[in-house]
Amino acid sequence: MKLPVSATTAFTHKYRDAVNQYFEEIFSRLPRNTQRAYMSDFNEFVIFCEQASLPGFNTSFENNEQCIKQYVEILCESPLAYRTIKRRLSALSKFLRIAKLPNPIIQSVYLKDFIKLALKENEKFQFSRHQAVPLTIDLLEQINDTIIPDTLLEMRDLAMINLMFDALLRADEVVRVCIQDIDKRNSALLVLTSKNDQSGKGQYRYISPSTITMIDEYISMANVDPVSGNERDSSDPRRLNKGILFRRLSNKGHALLPYDERLSGNQAVRLEYSSIYRIWKRIAVLADINENITPHSGRVGAAVSLAENGATLPEMQLAGGWRSAQMPGHYGQQAAVSKGGMAKLLKRKER
Structure with missing residues (x-):
């Protein structure tokens, strides 16, 4: 190498x-x-x-x-x-x-x-005021209800946010997602590069039909020339055929930048963390979310939402690809705060 x-x-x-x-x-x-x-x-x-x-x-x-x-x-x-x-x-x-x-x-x-x-x-x-806020299922629904994408940029960003939530993806995982990793029939995503997967065999994560639909719409928009309205030729380097799913866009956000799908591994051009960070900030502005959501908010928020809805530790481990119950347990404790004794007392006192 x-x-x-x-x-x-x-x-x-x-x-x-x-x-x-x-x-x-x-x-x-x-x-x-x-x-x-x-x-x-x-x-x-x-x-x-x-x-x-x-x-x-x-x-x-x-x-x-x-x-x-x-x-x-x-x-x-x-x-x-x-x-x-x-x-x-x-x-x-x-x-x-x-x-x-x-x-x-x-x-x-x-x-x-x-x-x-x-x-x-x-x-x-x-560790002070810039702690990331969990993107819970309620906040995700607010995003999906508020944002009606009319550009390729907005469609890509929306599809990415939803995929990161569904599959509890880290930023370094979502940038490596390939079209062929998505199993539409089984509503599953094969995550091949998780930091918890030292064996390299990959882990399957669930993705919702609505997220798959968003991804399909993003691919469909990317494969149409915005000027002529015609389908891009299969050899067009700006077309999505296979390989990396979420790619860089032109300055106006209407077309993908040329990309050689034959390149792989470290030679392939992928989005960087700073790009994923900006995507989350753009989404927050469009959805009128004032909380500090970051690329890790989706993974944390999904775990908290699972705990709030009664998921067991093994179920949370499977959903997020954790090797131990330590982190899911931490998010479970975070979710349990609103259901604890003090929460019940103060609600009864209408405080």
């Missing part, structure tokens, strides 16, 4: 050789989920450097230190969780060691203290 082209252009042959040797002899033996995580984390850094007009890593200690400092500042302004930011920095540190480049994450006292303070502030920020 090689680094993506965009990630190798900044390195000389010496650095590429060191990295590629590790990738060929070590990286390919790691679990596939670990491979995907490392590649995703490094590619996010490459994209940041390109957008910020930074050179990326090189032999200069000061350059690497400055790149990481600016990256940390951006990460701490993002909606990413504390542990996600820590994981991304850990991946960058590992890459620097593999490439035998100066590693200020380990060697710079200044940078280590800067990261520590920035992440500490970020942790307080994340």
Whole structure:
């Protein structure tokens, strides 16, 4: 396995050789989920450097230190969780060691203290007023009742939100959903890339007929030329035939961007977390939802809704693909608050 082209252009042959040797002899033996995580984390850094007009890593200690400092500042302004930011920095540190480049994450006292303070502030920020609100079944129905999609962008976003709720999908799972993963006859979705599925066999999740209908409408809209009104030719790279379901759209939101369905794995162009985050924020505005819903709101809200409607822990585990009952149990406790003794007392007192 090689680094993506965009990630190798900044390195000389010496650095590429060191990295590629590790990738060929070590990286390919790691679990596939670990491979995907490392590649995703490094590619996010490459994209940041390109957008910020930074050179990326090189032999200069000061350059690497400055790149990481600016990256940390951006990460701490993002909606990413504390542990996600820590994981991304850990991946960058590992890459620097593999490439035998100066590693200020380990060697710079200044940078280590800067990261520590920035992440500490970020942790307080994340656990205060910016906690994600669960998207329960009631909020989902409000979205579906309010939004009448008249553009491909709105149809894609609505179908994605509903699929994430039905199948309790994480953001990194929904971006990998392929058309062929949907079993319409059995109302099921095959999730092949869950972080809880180390075996790589996949997990089946239930999806409702209404969500399948939304997906069909999204595909149908994507496969029609908005200018001529005619069906797109089967060879049109903007047509949805197979492969990744939720794709990037043109600036006006009326057509999919060209996409080569023959590409797969790490070469395929997928939506990033920031794109999924913006989709949830757009949906909230359109549905007049003031709560802070984020890409994780669907998974949490679906679990809470299951608990509120009497689902057992094994049923919740199966629905969300959890290996243990710990997280479903936590959401069950969250749902039980409104039915507890204090809730009953205050309702009787009309408070």
